Amino acid sequence: MRVNFTVNGRPQEADDVWEGESLLYVLRERMGLPGSKNACEQGECGSCTVRLDGVPVCSCLVAAGQVEGREVTTVEGLADYAKHRQSAHPGGGCASGACGTSLQDAQQWTAKGQDGQTGEGTELSPIQQAFIDAGAVQCGFCTPGLLVAADELLERNDQPSDADIREALSGNLCRCTGYEKILDAVRLAAARQGEAV
Amino acid sequence: MAGTTTGIPANVTQGSKTKGGVGESMLRPDGTLKVTGEFAYSSDMWHEEMLWGQALRSTVAHAEIVSIDTSEALAMSGVYAVLTADDLPAAKNYGMEYQDTPVLAYGKVRHHGEPIALVAADHPETARRAAAKIKIEYRELPVITDEASATAPDAVLVHENRGDHHAGHVPHPNIVHRQPIIRGDAAEAAKKADVIVKGEYTFGMQDQAFLGPESGLAVPAEDGGVDLYVATQWLHSDLKQIAPCLGLPEEKVRMTMAGVGGAFGGREDISMQILASVLALRTGKPVKMVYNRYESFFGHVHRHPAKLYYEHGATRDGKLTHMKCKIVLDGGAYMSSTPSVVGNASSLSVGPYVIDDVEIEAIGLYTNNPPCGAMRGFGAVQACFAYEAQMDKVAAELGMDPVEFRQKNAMEQGTIMPTGQPVDSPAPVAELLRRVKARPMPPERQWESSEGADVRALPGGLSNTTHGEGVVRGVGYAVGIKNVGFSEGFDDYSTAKIRIEVINGEAVATVHTAAAEVGQGGVTIHAQIARTELGVQQVTIAPADTQVGSAGSTSAGRQTYMTGGAIKNSCEIVREKVLEIGRRKFGSYHPAWASAELLLEGGKVVTDGGEALASLVDVLEDEAVEVEEEFRHRPTQAFDLRTGQGNGHVQYAFAAHRAVVEVDTELGLVKVIELACAQDVGKAVNPLSVIGQIQGGTTQGLGVAVMEEIIVDPKTAKVKNPSFTDYLLPTILDTPTIPVDYLELADPHAPYGVRGIGEAPTLSSTPAVLAAIRAATGLELNKTPVRPEHLTGT
Numbered sequence: 001m002r003v004n005f006t007v008n009g010r011p012q013e014a015d016d017v018w019e020g021e022s023l024l025y026v027l028r029e030r031m032g033l034p035g036s037k038n039a040c041e042q043g044e045c046g047s048c049t050v051r052l053d054g055v056p057v058c059s060c061l062v063a064a065g066q067v068e069g070r071e072v073t074t075v076e077g078l079a080d081y082a083k084h085r086q087s088a089h090p091g092g093g094c095a096s097g098a099c100g101t102s103l104q105d106a107q108q109w110t111a112k113g114q115d116g117q118t119g120e121g122t123e124l125s126p127i128q129q130a131f132i133d134a135g136a137v138q139c140g141f142c143t144p145g146l147l148v149a150a151d152e153l154l155e156r157n158d159q160p161s162d163a164d165i166r167e168a169l170s171g172n173l174c175r176c177t178g179y180e181k182i183l184d185a186v187r188l189a190a191a192r193q194g195e196a197v
Numbered sequence: 198m199a200g201t202t203t204g205i206p207a208n209v210t211q212g213s214k215t216k217g218g219v220g221e222s223m224l225r226p227d228g229t230l231k232v233t234g235e236f237a238y239s240s241d242m243w244h245e246e247m248l249w250g251q252a253l254r255s256t257v258a259h260a261e262i263v264s265i266d267t268s269e270a271l272a273m274s275g276v277y278a279v280l281t282a283d284d285l286p287a288a289k290n291y292g293m294e295y296q297d298t299p300v301l302a303y304g305k306v307r308h309h310g311e312p313i314a315l316v317a318a319d320h321p322e323t324a325r326r327a328a329a330k331i332k333i334e335y336r337e338l339p340v341i342t343d344e345a346s347a348t349a350p351d352a353v354l355v356h357e358n359r360g361d362h363h364a365g366h367v368p369h370p371n372i373v374h375r376q377p378i379i380r381g382d383a384a385e386a387a388k389k390a391d392v393i394v395k396g397e398y399t400f401g402m403q404d405q406a407f408l409g410p411e412s413g414l415a416v417p418a419e420d421g422g423v424d425l426y427v428a429t430q431w432l433h434s435d436l437k438q439i440a441p442c443l444g445l446p447e448e449k450v451r452m453t454m455a456g457v458g459g460a461f462g463g464r465e466d467i468s469m470q471i472l473a474s475v476l477a478l479r480t481g482k483p484v485k486m487v488y489n490r491y492e493s494f495f496g497h498v499h500r501h502p503a504k505l506y507y508e509h510g511a512t513r514d515g516k517l518t519h520m521k522c523k524i525v526l527d528g529g530a531y532m533s534s535t536p537s538v539v540g541n542a543s544s545l546s547v548g549p550y551v552i553d554d555v556e557i558e559a560i561g562l563y564t565n566n567p568p569c570g571a572m573r574g575f576g577a578v579q580a581c582f583a584y585e586a587q588m589d590k591v592a593a594e595l596g597m598d599p600v601e602f603r604q605k606n607a608m609e610q611g612t613i614m615p616t617g618q619p620v621d622s623p624a625p626v627a628e629l630l631r632r633v634k635a636r637p638m639p640p641e642r643q644w645e646s647s648e649g650a651d652v653r654a655l656p657g658g659l660s661n662t663t664h665g666e667g668v669v670r671g672v673g674y675a676v677g678i679k680n681v682g683f684s685e686g687f688d689d690y691s692t693a694k695i696r697i698e699v700i701n702g703e704a705v706a707t708v709h710t711a712a713a714e715v716g717q718g719g720v721t722i723h724a725q726i727a728r729t730e731l732g733v734q735q736v737t738i739a740p741a742d743t744q745v746g747s748a749g750s751t752s753a754g755r756q757t758y759m760t761g762g763a764i765k766n767s768c769e770i771v772r773e774k775v776l777e778i779g780r781r782k783f784g785s786y787h788p789a790w791a792s793a794e795l796l797l798e799g800g801k802v803v804t805d806g807g808e809a810l811a812s813l814v815d816v817l818e819d820e821a822v823e824v825e826e827e828f829r830h831r832p833t834q835a836f837d838l839r840t841g842q843g844n845g846h847v848q849y850a851f852a853a854h855r856a857v858v859e860v861d862t863e864l865g866l867v868k869v870i871e872l873a874c875a876q877d878v879g880k881a882v883n884p885l886s887v888i889g890q891i892q893g894g895t896t897q898g899l900g901v902a903v904m905e906e907i908i909v910d911p912k913t914a915k916v917k918n919p920s921f922t923d924y925l926l927p928t929i930l931d932t933p934t935i936p937v938d939y940l941e942l943a944d945p946h947a948p949y950g951v952r953g954i955g956e957a958p959t960l961s962s963t964p965a966v967l968a969a970i971r972a973a974t975g976l977e978l979n980k981t982p983v984r985p986e987h988l989t990g991t
Contacts, residue, residue, distance in 0.1 A: 018320070018322060020322065021322075025321075028241070029243075032243070033234070034234070034237070034238075034240075034241035034243075035233070035234020035235070036234070037238070037240075037408070037409070037458070038240055038410065038487065039408040039409065039410065039458070039490065039921075040490040040920070040921040041489055041490065042490060042920060042921060042922060044920070044921035044922055045408060045921055047408055074234065075232075075233065075234035076233065076234045076235075078233075079233070122229050122233060124229070124232065124233070128232040128233065129232075131228075131232050132224055132225070132228040132229065132232055133224065135222075135224070135225075135885040135886065135888070135889050137225060137228050137231050137232060138459075138716035138717065138718070138886075138889055138893065139407070139408070139409065139457060139458050139459040139460075139715060139716025140227070140228075140231030140232075140236060140456075140458070140716065141238060141407075141408040141409040141458030141459060141716075142408050143231050143232055144232075144234050147232060163651070163653050163654065165929075166653075166929045166930050167653060167659075167930070169929045170928050170929055170930045171928075172928075172929070173408065173921070173926050173928060174408075174929075175405075175406055175407055175408050175459050175461070175893075175897075175926065176459055176716045176889070176893045177889055177892060177893050177896075178889075178892030178893045178894075178895055178896035178932060178935050179892075179896070179929040179932045180892045180932075180934065180935050181888075181889055181892070182929065183929070
């Protein structure tokens with residue numbers, strides 16, 4: 001079947017989608033957006049969390065056909081989404097079509113320059129920057145899902161308590177960090193958000 | 198001016214420190230890629246016309262394979278290949294220490310989930326459906342599941358014809374390895390004891406549960422070789438095992454590290470590497486293989502479950518007299534690293550205490566349970582769970598404070614290990630305990646307020662059905678000792694290639710190693726070390742691959758020590774070569790070139806007095822200096838097979854925990870309120886990641902204390918919970934605050950004084966939580982994980 005939907009503000013069309021394919025599979029394997037991660041594909045770990053019409057969902061549990069005509073935001077579009085939060089139609093983040101990682105890019109990956117400053121020129125959302133600054137990223141496999149969930153939390157609650165943060169992120173497993181620095185990151189993003197207002 | 202060699206550059210007169218060196222909290226160089234979703238993990242690889250690989254795995258634990266019929270699978274549209282062991286091109290077995298693990302089962306299957314056949318198809322679902330169409334006829338055999346069934350005189354042998362070098366020493370062919378340690382005279386010393394305490398402990402099978410599944414891409418090359426992009430902990434160990442199975446020379450198997458989504462020991466053994474390569478070579482097309490979570494539970498080795506039998510004696514004044522123990526580790530169907538786990542469990546079974554008279558025996562079994570191997574803490578975790586429970590029991594018997602009792606018996610620098618090895622660097626065991634104990638307690642019953650209870654903060658959280666009537670608090674302590682690096686005479690080394698050159702008018706260093714970055718932050722500290730040693734700001738970390746010498750494994754807490762040491766070593770040689778060039782070009786202009794101690798700092802050559810002699814840009818011009826060097830730690834010895842004596846370990850790491858828990862005794866639910874850790878890290882190269890490692894390790898220990906266990910049916914040896922629905926991991930709601938207090942007591946034998954960090958916090962966290970639950974409930978609790986039924990008696 002064919003599925004038409006908007007991903008990170010850009011209209012997409014996926015052909016020959018098998019009825020059982022998940023949104024996660026379509027994003028990763030058909031759209032070249034591997035940012036949403038495939039850790040359990042059972043809705044237990046939250047690594048594949050995306051926003052579907054603004055609501056955080058496990059994309060592994062959403063059948064691709066269910067997103068027909070709807071808007072999806074993935075971690076690749078998070079910075080742009082955060083920037084255009086007030087706008088009805090966030091988008092443009094992937095207008096170049098250069099989202100995702102080709103084998104060639106992967107092979108050529110090198111960590112250049114000074115630590116933590118390799119993203120020179122990369123615009124990040126406040127929560128993305130906070131995850132880097134707080135040391136909340138280790139292996140990073142859970143990070144995309146946590147970022148999408150945390151960003152949504154901060155959108156509806158700009159000064160969350162620790163209990164609020166724990167509740168909002170309880171569907172996202174992380175095996176590396178022990179969560180302490182993830183809490184720090186969300187607190188940091190909230191504090192910076194508060195300062196900016 | 199750059200490019201001139203005619204005089205001392207006028208703009209270089211004063212040195213300046215390089216920023217971002219050893220000891221500073223630095224952010225990850227891959228952080229931005231990871232938060233934007235652009236970082237390429239092994240499951241993100243993609244290639245034109247790529248196929249998907251899928252394995253078919255055994256549904257029974259122990260059986261003869263009577264027949265395999267692949268015809269229906271092969272006939273399916275979209276299927277490119279269906280392979281069994283008969284189709285393998287060369288060696289049929291692989292293994293890290295001994296090659297006893299079949300790539301695909303032939304003749305027999307020895308555990309539930311063992312791979313038997315392979316499919317390559319154009320869509321992962323086609324591959325899965327085709328695999329399901331393969332028909333296998335089994336003739337089931339009795340299953341070996343524990344020590345009694347394994348060592349019975351007439352026991353069925355898991356491996357009929359053992360050819361490994363442990364086979365000649367073991368009392369039964371179903372015992373992989375046995376390591377006794379005898380020191381002093383435990384029987385005689387026991388006569389001095391006023392109290393003798395015995396205990397039996399059971400440690401459940403834990404899974405590494407890294408989030409990034411086993412995955413990668415194998416691309417057939419024109420020269421008949423294969424290019425392999427995978428997530429692993431040790432490229433060169435993989436290479437040694439893969440090449441013989443593909444019938445290729447090692448140079449035709451080119452491996453590149455793909456992004457690793459956690460490891461914790463679970464990627465030390467081969468998983469899909471050979472399977473995907475065989476399919477790629479057979480089909481002539483790139484093959485991607487990604488285990489789903491169910492398959493992942495079968496696709497890697499787990500932490501050895503263990504039975505531990507301990508006896509301790511002590512005098513009335515609180516001195517330990519002797520210790521006897523037997524530790525039985527279940528290695529499952531294949532060897533993996535079981536012999537080394539046995540060596541660790543036995544040599545660390547006394548814990549960080551002084552006991553001169555000991556009688557120790559550790560064995561590893563072959564069974565039909567899932568294969569077990571490396572996991573964070575590697576044999577030391579199981580022992581720590583038992584000896585720390587024993588410490589509490591002995592202290593209680595003596596009526597002593599459990600922390601004071603431990604401190605009274607704590608080892609220190611100079612203590613002799615049960616193996617006869619002296620501890621020749623700081624061992625601040627008593628101090629670590631003091632630090633966690635001195636920390637202020639978190640307030641009690643934080644969930645209570647004048648308006649009632651905030652149920653989110655109660656044990657069980659939102660699903661709770663009480664308001665805390667039955668909640669009691671307990672506090673528990675534990676401390677542990679872990680060896681760092683590979684022990685028992687292993688020739689452990691790491692290699693680093695360092696290059697320095699001028700790029701765009703600035704001196705830039707490139708660090709090329711084969712070290713696996715598994716999330717622990719190696720890439721950050723590699724740059725920090727290069728910056729410190731070469732005084733350059735810009736450092737590029739080249740991708741890890743097999744084009745450079747082995748870095749050894751990212752495990753055993755060894756990578757900062759070993760690859761950090763290799764980078765330091767290589768940088769020192771690079772520095773000498775750079776200074777030689779400088780002397781050649783500028784030596785005649787300033788006497789300091791010949792007489793002073795020269796350093797590289799802030800992009801300049803400076804004297805130890807801080808006077809700048811030249812900029813690196815002027816020294817190097819268009820020359821590049823490149824050095825590839827190995828680093829070895831001081832040698833170790835094998836343990837004697839009868840007495841266990843030998844200087845077997847490189848270094849020790851120590852961590853202590855205090856756990857504060859609240860238990861709802863009606864519901865049998867535990868909430869860990871705080872899990873404070875104190876650890877000696879030798880030298881914190883990057884304090885930010887040090888704390889991250891300690892908190893992560895602590896949480897894995899918490900998991901095994903209260904929820905994590907792979908449950909294997911004792912009658913059938915089948916795994917009952919291979920999913921994240923049924924294998925429970927701590928969420929952010931289950932994990933308390935983890936305050937970390939670290940000491941930096943340098944190990945004089947290690948580069949910068951570093952001490953392995955990642956493993957030690959996993960040891961003591963589990964027994965501390967158990968001790969706290971015991972303190973809260975008064976129950977004995979000798980098994981991990983503690984489940985609600987253990988607390989309610991139902």
